[in-house]
Amino acid sequence: MRNLTIIPACLILSFITIFGCGKSQPPKAPDEVKLQLKWLHQAQFAGFYMAQEKGYYAKENIKITFLEGGQDIDITGSILSGKADFGVISPEEIISNRSRGVPLTALAAIYRRSAVVFAARADSGIVRPTDFIGKTVAAAGKGGAREFELQLRAMMRKLKIDVSKINIVSYDSTYANFYSGETDVTPAYYTSGIIKMRRKGLKLNLIWPSDYGVNFYSDTLATTDKMISDNPDLVERFMRATMKGWQDAIEDYRRAVIVSLKYVHDKDSDMQTAMMEAMLPLVHTGEDRIGWMQPKVWHEMYGTLLAQGLLEKPFDVDQAYTLRFIKEIYGGKVK
Amino acid sequence: MKITARLTVLFLLMAIVPTGIVGYLGYDIGKRTILEETTDHLASINNLKTRELERWVKDAKNSIEELAQRPLVRQYASVMAASHDMSDPAYRRVHRNIVEDHLKPRLEDGVFTELFVMCAPNGHISASTDEKQDGKYRNTRRYFTEGQSRTYVEGSYYSSTLEQPAMTMSTPVKNTDGHLIAVLAGRLNLGELSEIVALQSGKSGTLDTYLVNTFNFFVSEPRFGKDYVLKKAVRTEGTDAGLSGKDGFGFYKNYRGVPVFGAYKGLPEFKMCIITEIDQAEALKPVTHLAWVIAAGVLVILMTTGFLGIFFARTISRPLIQLAAGAEAIGIGNLEYRIGIRSSDELGDLARAINEMAATLKETHTSVENLQKEITERRQAEEALLFLSARQEALLSAIPDIVMEVDSNKVYTWANQPGIEFFGEDVIGREAAYYFEGEQDTYGLVKPIFNGNENVIYVESRQRRKDGEKRLLAWWCRVLKDEDGNITGALSTAHDITERRRAEERLKEQLEELRRWNEAVTGREMRNLDLKREVNELLIKAGLSARYESAEE
Numbered sequence: 112m113r114n115l116t117i118i119p120a121c122l123i124l125s126f127i128t129i130f131g132c133g134k135s136q137p138p139k140a141p142d143e144v145k146l147q148l149k150w151l152h153q154a155q156f157a158g159f160y161m162a163q164e165k166g167y168y169a170k171e172n173i174k175i176t177f178l179e180g181g182q183d184i185d186i187t188g189s190i191l192s193g194k195a196d197f198g199v200i201s202p203e204e205i206i207s208n209r210s211r212g213v214p215l216t217a218l219a220a221i222y223r224r225s226a227v228v229f230a231a232r233a234d235s236g237i238v239r240p241t242d243f244i245g246k247t248v249a250a251a252g253k254g255g256a257r258e259f260e261l262q263l264r265a266m267m268r269k270l271k272i273d274v275s276k277i278n279i280v281s282y283d284s285t286y287a288n289f290y291s292g293e294t295d296v297t298p299a300y301y302t303s304g305i306i307k308m309r310r311k312g313l314k315l316n317l318i319w320p321s322d323y324g325v326n327f328y329s330d331t332l333a334t335t336d337k338m339i340s341d342n343p344d345l346v347e348r349f350m351r352a353t354m355k356g357w358q359d360a361i362e363d364y365r366r367a368v369i370v371s372l373k374y375v376h377d378k379d380s381d382m383q384t385a386m387m388e389a390m391l392p393l394v395h396t397g398e399d400r401i402g403w404m405q406p407k408v409w410h411e412m413y414g415t416l417l418a419q420g421l422l423e424k425p426f427d428v429d430q431a432y433t434l435r436f437i438k439e440i441y442g443g444k445v446k
Numbered sequence: 447m448k449i450t451a452r453l454t455v456l457f458l459l460m461a462i463v464p465t466g467i468v469g470y471l472g473y474d475i476g477k478r479t480i481l482e483e484t485t486d487h488l489a490s491i492n493n494l495k496t497r498e499l500e501r502w503v504k505d506a507k508n509s510i511e512e513l514a515q516r517p518l519v520r521q522y523a524s525v526m527a528a529s530h531d532m533s534d535p536a537y538r539r540v541h542r543n544i545v546e547d548h549l550k551p552r553l554e555d556g557v558f559t560e561l562f563v564m565c566a567p568n569g570h571i572s573a574s575t576d577e578k579q580d581g582k583y584r585n586t587r588r589y590f591t592e593g594q595s596r597t598y599v600e601g602s603y604y605s606s607t608l609e610q611p612a613m614t615m616s617t618p619v620k621n622t623d624g625h626l627i628a629v630l631a632g633r634l635n636l637g638e639l640s641e642i643v644a645l646q647s648g649k650s651g652t653l654d655t656y657l658v659n660t661f662n663f664f665v666s667e668p669r670f671g672k673d674y675v676l677k678k679a680v681r682t683e684g685t686d687a688g689l690s691g692k693d694g695f696g697f698y699k700n701y702r703g704v705p706v707f708g709a710y711k712g713l714p715e716f717k718m719c720i721i722t723e724i725d726q727a728e729a730l731k732p733v734t735h736l737a738w739v740i741a742a743g744v745l746v747i748l749m750t751t752g753f754l755g756i757f758f759a760r761t762i763s764r765p766l767i768q769l770a771a772g773a774e775a776i777g778i779g780n781l782e783y784r785i786g787i788r789s790s791d792e793l794g795d796l797a798r799a800i801n802e803m804a805a806t807l808k809e810t811h812t813s814v815e816n817l818q819k820e821i822t823e824r825r826q827a828e829e830a831l832l833f834l835s836a837r838q839e840a841l842l843s844a845i846p847d848i849v850m851e852v853d854s855n856k857v858y859t860w861a862n863q864p865g866i867e868f869f870g871e872d873v874i875g876r877e878a879a880y881y882f883e884g885e886q887d888t889y890g891l892v893k894p895i896f897n898g899n900e901n902v903i904y905v906e907s908r909q910r911r912k913d914g915e916k917r918l919l920a921w922w923c924r925v926l927k928d929e930d931g932n933i934t935g936a937l938s939t940a941h942d943i944t945e946r947r948r949a950e951e952r953l954k955e956q957l958e959e960l961r962r963w964n965e966a967v968t969g970r971e972m973r974n975l976d977l978k979r980e981v982n983e984l985l986i987k988a989g990l991s992a993r994y995e996s997a998e999e
Contacts, residue, residue: 321606365678395661397676
């Protein structure tokens with residue numbers, strides 16, 4: 112009999128030990144995480160807002176702060192200096208920095224298709240890159256616009272077209288020259304510029320670099336090597352919350368727009384909705400899970416940048432990204 | 447609770463319980479049947495749509511495979527694979543031929559929206575029915591990599607190039623040696639797919655069939671959504687179950703947040719599931735209708751039973767009230783009261799019985815009344831008698847004389863206080879002769895009384911007093927008779943005359959002595975007188991005057 116009474120007593124004790132002690136410990140203070148955004152608040156970052164609004168960060172014991180990007184914000188610098196723990200940054204930035212020995216590593220590709228697209232008027236007869244020959248393309252630029260020229264050159268290189276036959280002029284973010292017909296082709300982000308042009312009533316032919324073998328990721332989520340080695344647990348938690356947020360944003364983009372409107376400066380709901388709609392196929396490509404990266408694409412991007420002489424020195428591009436965390440949060444499931 | 451209310455409630459309960467049970471069973475069976483039918487209906491829609499979908503895909507497969515196996519197509523493809531130069535007239539001719547003669551006519555079937563040939567190994571689109579697609583590279587696309595070895599269907603996805611949802615089927619194009627030359631691909635017409643899936647027969651207002659892919663996105667337009675294909679995700683109990691490969695049905699909230707009854711079926715070969723839903727409100731409409739009909743039926747039954755209950759309760763309670771009133775009236779003594787129920791049922795019997803009881807009671811009451819009266823009279827008589835007897839007793843006790851009663855055997859049966867004091871406490875039960883002293887013929891003297899010849903006899907008798915002294919008692923005996931005149935005994939009074947007799951005897955002796963003395967005195971007087979006369983005579987003779995007056999004077 113005595114033995115029988117011991118069993119429930121032990122059970123009760125173990126419950127007290129497990130749950131009681133668990134409760135008696137003060138909750139661990141949330142980890143403060145700062146995320147450097149690539150640009151100003153807009154629907155482009157809807158997944159992050161969703162993760163915050165739905166409490167996914169809080170659930171992972173993370174207190175998130177969004178740091179806005181902008182014309183003069185050095186995204187890489189922000190991450191490297193420790194001002195931000197994570198950053199939304201283009202893969203070209205990561206690869207070129209990495210070639211200079213800067214310890215940046217991509218964790219996930221948010222935009223797995225580049226939003227960079229070349230637009231020509233529908234009546235211009237320009238439907239493919241070969242048609243660019245002898246035309247004016249407003250793709251030259253620095254900073255953010257640099258990827259336009261990069262992709263244009265990569266595309267032409269793939270198609271073995273002599274770039275010198277194309278009249279490359281400076282990128283004009285107002286598209287005034289394009290509207291006026293001064294330039295025949297302008298690169299633009301599918302998620303913003305194209306929407307603006309179409310809202311003006313323009314009928315466009317879109318030429319996607321990806322259709323011509325230039326596969327670039329757009330927004331990637333990156334952090335420093337130090338963060339990965341020192342605090343892998345935090346990285347994993349941050350990634351899990353973020354990817355859940357993006358999943359929700361993709362699955363219910365109308366709600367994602369509503370959530371995004373709380374953050375954005377441009378409260379134009381139609382614009383943000385259009386941006387969100389444009390983003391969907393770039394984030395969710397129908398292949399693999401959201402955020403998943405393919406080594407092949409990294410190698411292609413590296414190859415393109417290297418071929419254009421944009422890298423300081425060659426390096427092992429596999430160091431520029433890690434699938435460790437994305438595999439961890441999806442339990443190894445690609446799809 | 448009054449009997450009417452109780453009976454009514456009882457009737458209602460008796461009605462409500464069975465009708466409730468029957469109603470519920472009816473409802474439950476009806477509901478099950480309706481739900482089973484709905485389930486079958488939804489599941490059959492799913493099966494039907496799945497078969498249509500499979501046939502559609504199979505047709506598409508057959509179509510694209512047939513194209514890929516055409517000798518001319520293979521021939522053209524090998525020419526194009528060899529040269530990508532649009533400036534080459536041979537290339538241009540082949541390009542035109544393949545597009546115009548083979549690919550474009552096939553679009554007329556409506557299964558594909560675009561057909562294109564990708565050359566191995568770089569995925570370059572060398573010919574497309576959409577000339578804008580010419581020259582693009584598809585080397586990274588799965589439909590190209592997978593399509594090199596077999597006929598492959600790329601799951602639905604949103605094509606940024608086409609700016610529309612796409613589902614692409616691809617198949618290898620091989621030369622006569624069996625070497626891969628190109629991959630022939632076709633964009634499946636998702637509009638047609640949506641039409642096939644969404645096409646409804648019947649009048650249902652909410653029946654909705656749609657496809658959802660493994661990314662939880664709509665693949666076909668749902669009935670109540672616009673532009674949802676690959677733009678909107680849906681996560682419901684139905685999609686979760688369907689996408690996990692299950693085939694079944696359930697109640698849950700759908701993509702509109704509306705409670706629905708849905709059947710799901712996994713389509714793993716398409717990486718999708720098919721969902722057919724109907725709003726619960728509509729699916730359960732017949733059930734609700736049934737419930738209303740049953741509820742109305744139950745209500746009608748209840749109302750009828752209620753009224754009947756009240757009616758029957760009244761038919762029972764009214765005579766009962768009459769009976770109660772009658773019993774009350776009779777109870778308080780109105781034995782003249784008669785209950786006016788003439789019915790031939792038990793209540794009538796009861797009323798008659800009560801009436802009879804009242805009648806009998808009345809009779810009994812009368813005799814009791816008489817008896818009471820008699821008792822009262824008797825009691826009064828007894829009281830009077832008691833009073834009298836006490837008075838007599840007092841009287842008898844007040845008499846200083848002895849009063850004794852004997853029965854016909856001359857045994858004392860009663861004595862008054864002086865009697866008891868004379869004879870002693872144990873006198874009752876003793877024969878009179880016990881106290882006699884000396885020879886006497888007292889019995890003989892009183893015999894006439896007991897013979898009935900005399901009523902009263904005086905007799906003197908010497909008797910022994912309780913202290914043993916002999917006393918002379920003077921008895922007055924009087925006969926006692928019963929109602930029939932039979933002699934029952936005698937009542938006698940006795941007076942102790944011992945002293946008086948002695949006094950009388952002494953007086954008699956004294957009187958005798960006095961008489962004798964008187965006689966003596968009287969003789970001397972006479973002699974005196976004689977002497978005086980002789981003196982006088984002698985004095986006269988002596989001449990002298992008479993000295994004495996004459997005694998004769």
